[in-house]
Amino acid sequence: MDRTWNNKAWFMVLPVLLLVAFSAVIPLMTVVNYSVQDTFGNNQFFWAGTDWFVKILHSDRFWQALGRNLLFxxxxxxxxxxxxxxxALNMPKKGIGVPVCLVLMALPLLIPWNVVGTIWQVFGRVDIGLLGFTLKALGFDYNYVNDVFDAxxxxxxxxVWHWTSxxxxxxxxxxxxxxxxYYQAAKIDGASRWAVFRYIQLxxxxxxxxxxxxxxxxxSFMIYTEPFVVTGGGPGNSTTFLSIDLVKMAIGQFDLGPAAAMSLIYFLIILLLSWIFYTVMTSSDEQA
Amino acid sequence: MLELKDTAKVVGGETHIHPTNLVLERGSLNVLLGPTLSGKTSLMRLMAGLDKPTFGSVWFDGKDVTGVRVQDRSVAMVYQQFINYPAMTVYENIASPMRIKGVDRATIDREVRKAADLLRLTPYLDRTPLNLSGGQQQRTALARAIVKNASLVLLDEPLANLDYKLREEMREELPKIFAASGAIFVYATTEPSEALLLGGHTATMAEGRITQFAPTIDVYRRPIDLITAETFADPPLNTFALTKANGHFVLEGDRVLSVPAHLAGIPDGPCTVAFQPHHLALSPQSASAAPVTVRTAISEIAGSESFVHVEFADTRWVMLAPGIHDIEPDTAITVFVDTRHLMAFAPDGRAIAGPAAA
Structure with a gap:
C-alpha cells in the first residue's frame, strides 16, 4: 500500500518532542552519562562501564536502605x-457534614512536605514538643532522636497523619x-453490613x-523530605532511606558515578514494583 | 393481599405521598402509571418497607407490617438501573438471595439453572455482570427477583434503560414469568402504552396521589377525572374549553357546535371536552365524525404514523394519523373529530360524561 508522507506534520509534534526531551530524556541521559563514567573534576571523564552498578549492587549500604524502604x-x-x-465508609453522605469533613480531610494534604516534617520534628521533641513532652510526663520512654523504634x-x-486523607x-x-x-437491593436481600462492603462497596x-x-x-517509596527534616536519617543509619542515602552520596560525598548508578537502579525498582502491583491488581479485576 | 391504609409519606414538610388507600390482590398484575416525580418510586418504597410511612399503615395478608424491616418481609425489587453485585458471577448473583436465606446447595443450583433457563442466561452464568449487555444485566436482576420467590414483586421502570426492541420483547415475557408465582406484581412505568400492553389493573398517579385504580382498560376508557385522562394519554390529550347552554356548545368567539347525544345529559355551564389524539383524523372515519377547521403547526413523522400538531382556537391539538403526512405548516385544513369519543369534564376536573363508544 502506498503511504503518503506529510512532512509538515513533523512540525506539529515538534513542541511535544522538545518538551519531553528537556523535561525527561535529557536529564535522564545525563544521569546515564554519569553512571558509566568516572570523574575527578575538571570536566575530565573516564569510561567506567558497569563498574558503578556492580559496586552499588554489592554494597550492604544499598541493600539495607532498600530494605528500610520496603519495610516503610x-x-x-x-x-x-x-x-x-x-x-471513608464513616464519612457523612449528605448534609452540612460533607463539606466540613472534606475540608478537614484535605487540610494535611495542603501542607508542604518540609513543613509537615518541621511540625512533627518540633511536636515530638521531649524538651519543648507537646507530644514528646506529654509522653515523657506520662512516663513513656519516648525519644525519637536516639531510639530507633521511636524514630x-x-x-x-x-x-499516616499526612497521607491517609x-x-x-x-x-x-x-x-x-x-x-x-444498590444499597436498597442489598437491604431487600437481607445482606449483612459485611456483605454490602465485600460485594458492593469494595x-x-x-x-x-x-x-x-x-x-x-x-x-512512600520515594520519601525524602520528612525523614530528612525529622531524623536526618538517624539515629545511626536506622532511617536512612534510599533517597537520603542517594543525596548523601551525590551531594555529601560527591560520588557522582555511584550516585547516578544508584538513582537508575532506584528508578527501575519503582517502575518494576509499580508495574507488578498494577498488573496483579488489574488482572484480578478481570477475573472477579 | 397488600393493603395500604391512609398511607402517607412526608419528608421535611414536603408531602411525597398523600394519604393513600389501595388493595392489591394476590396473583394480580398492577401498573403504577404516572410521569416522573409523580410518586411511583416513593409508593413502591412504602409498599416494600424500605421507607416507613409518616401516617397510616401497610398490611400484608391481614397483618399489620408497617414497622417490619424490609429484610423480614417477602419482597423482591428490580430497578431502572441494572443492579447486580459487580464482583460476583451471574450464577452467584442469582444465587445470592437464596444463600442469605440459607437454602441448601442442591436447591440453589436447581433454582439458579431454572431461572437462568427462563431468562436465557444459561450461556453467561460464569461471567460478571459488567461483561454483559444491558438487557442481560437486567435479566440477571430479574432472575434474582424470581428465585427469591417473594410474595411482593416490585418492578420500578425495569425496561426504561433498555433499547426499543429488547423492551418490547421483555414486556411481553415479564407478566408470563411472574404469573406462575402467584405473587403480587407491581410495575411502575411512565408510558401509557406499556400499561395497556401489560393489562391487569392500573393506578394512575399524579403529584403523590393515586387518581384512579381500576382494570387498566377501564382507566384508559373511562378516566374519572381530567388529570387521570391526561396521565393516560400519549401523545397528550386534546382538550377544549366551552360552555354548554340551551342544548348547544358555545365556544370562544360565539361559535356554536351541536352537542353529541351522549353528552346531552351534562349540566349547562362551562366544561372541558377532551379526546385522544387518534380520534382526530384527516378524513371522516365514521358517521359521527364532525368536521373542524384548524390551522396546521408542524407534523412529525414517526415511521408508520405521523403526529400532526394543529391549532384550534387558542389550543394546540395533536392528531395521530396513520401513514406519512408531510403537511404544509400554517395552513387551514379541515380535520374530523370522532364525536363518539368525546369526554366531558367539570371545571374542577371531575368526569361528567364518558365516551359513547370504546
Whole structure:
C-alpha cells in the first residue's frame, strides 16, 4: 500500500518532542552519562562501564536502605489503606457534614512536605514538643532522636497523619458514585453490613483503591523530605532511606558515578514494583 | 393481599405521598402509571418497607407490617438501573438471595439453572455482570427477583434503560414469568402504552396521589377525572374549553357546535371536552365524525404514523394519523373529530360524561 508522507506534520509534534526531551530524556541521559563514567573534576571523564552498578549492587549500604524502604512502604500501605477505607465508609453522605469533613480531610494534604516534617520534628521533641513532652510526663520512654523504634514510630505516625486523607478522599469519591439502589437491593436481600462492603462497596472502590495504592506506594517509596527534616536519617543509619542515602552520596560525598548508578537502579525498582502491583491488581479485576 | 391504609409519606414538610388507600390482590398484575416525580418510586418504597410511612399503615395478608424491616418481609425489587453485585458471577448473583436465606446447595443450583433457563442466561452464568449487555444485566436482576420467590414483586421502570426492541420483547415475557408465582406484581412505568400492553389493573398517579385504580382498560376508557385522562394519554390529550347552554356548545368567539347525544345529559355551564389524539383524523372515519377547521403547526413523522400538531382556537391539538403526512405548516385544513369519543369534564376536573363508544 502506498503511504503518503506529510512532512509538515513533523512540525506539529515538534513542541511535544522538545518538551519531553528537556523535561525527561535529557536529564535522564545525563544521569546515564554519569553512571558509566568516572570523574575527578575538571570536566575530565573516564569510561567506567558497569563498574558503578556492580559496586552499588554489592554494597550492604544499598541493600539495607532498600530494605528500610520496603519495610516503610509495607507498614504505610497496611495502615493507610484500611484506615482510609474505614474513615471513608464513616464519612457523612449528605448534609452540612460533607463539606466540613472534606475540608478537614484535605487540610494535611495542603501542607508542604518540609513543613509537615518541621511540625512533627518540633511536636515530638521531649524538651519543648507537646507530644514528646506529654509522653515523657506520662512516663513513656519516648525519644525519637536516639531510639530507633521511636524514630520509626514518629515517621510512620507522621506519614499516616499526612497521607491517609488522600486514601480517604479517593475512596469517598468511589463510594458516593454508588447508586442508592444498590444499597436498597442489598437491604431487600437481607445482606449483612459485611456483605454490602465485600460485594458492593469494595468492588465499586476497586479502581480508586488501585490508584490510591499506587500513589501511596510510589510516594512512600520515594520519601525524602520528612525523614530528612525529622531524623536526618538517624539515629545511626536506622532511617536512612534510599533517597537520603542517594543525596548523601551525590551531594555529601560527591560520588557522582555511584550516585547516578544508584538513582537508575532506584528508578527501575519503582517502575518494576509499580508495574507488578498494577498488573496483579488489574488482572484480578478481570477475573472477579 | 397488600393493603395500604391512609398511607402517607412526608419528608421535611414536603408531602411525597398523600394519604393513600389501595388493595392489591394476590396473583394480580398492577401498573403504577404516572410521569416522573409523580410518586411511583416513593409508593413502591412504602409498599416494600424500605421507607416507613409518616401516617397510616401497610398490611400484608391481614397483618399489620408497617414497622417490619424490609429484610423480614417477602419482597423482591428490580430497578431502572441494572443492579447486580459487580464482583460476583451471574450464577452467584442469582444465587445470592437464596444463600442469605440459607437454602441448601442442591436447591440453589436447581433454582439458579431454572431461572437462568427462563431468562436465557444459561450461556453467561460464569461471567460478571459488567461483561454483559444491558438487557442481560437486567435479566440477571430479574432472575434474582424470581428465585427469591417473594410474595411482593416490585418492578420500578425495569425496561426504561433498555433499547426499543429488547423492551418490547421483555414486556411481553415479564407478566408470563411472574404469573406462575402467584405473587403480587407491581410495575411502575411512565408510558401509557406499556400499561395497556401489560393489562391487569392500573393506578394512575399524579403529584403523590393515586387518581384512579381500576382494570387498566377501564382507566384508559373511562378516566374519572381530567388529570387521570391526561396521565393516560400519549401523545397528550386534546382538550377544549366551552360552555354548554340551551342544548348547544358555545365556544370562544360565539361559535356554536351541536352537542353529541351522549353528552346531552351534562349540566349547562362551562366544561372541558377532551379526546385522544387518534380520534382526530384527516378524513371522516365514521358517521359521527364532525368536521373542524384548524390551522396546521408542524407534523412529525414517526415511521408508520405521523403526529400532526394543529391549532384550534387558542389550543394546540395533536392528531395521530396513520401513514406519512408531510403537511404544509400554517395552513387551514379541515380535520374530523370522532364525536363518539368525546369526554366531558367539570371545571374542577371531575368526569361528567364518558365516551359513547370504546
Amino acid at each position: 512502604s509495607a507498614i504505610i500501605l497496611s495502615i493507610e489503606i484500611p484506615l482510609g477505607i474505614l474513615i 520509626w514510630l514518629t515517621l510512620i505516625v507522621m506519614d 488522600l486514601v480517604v478522599l479517593l475512596c469517598y469519591a468511589g463510594l458516593v458514585s454508588i447508586p442508592e439502589a 468492588p465499586k472502590m476497586k479502581r480508586v483503591l488501585l490508584i490510591a495504592f499506587l500513589l501511596r506506594f510510589m510516594d
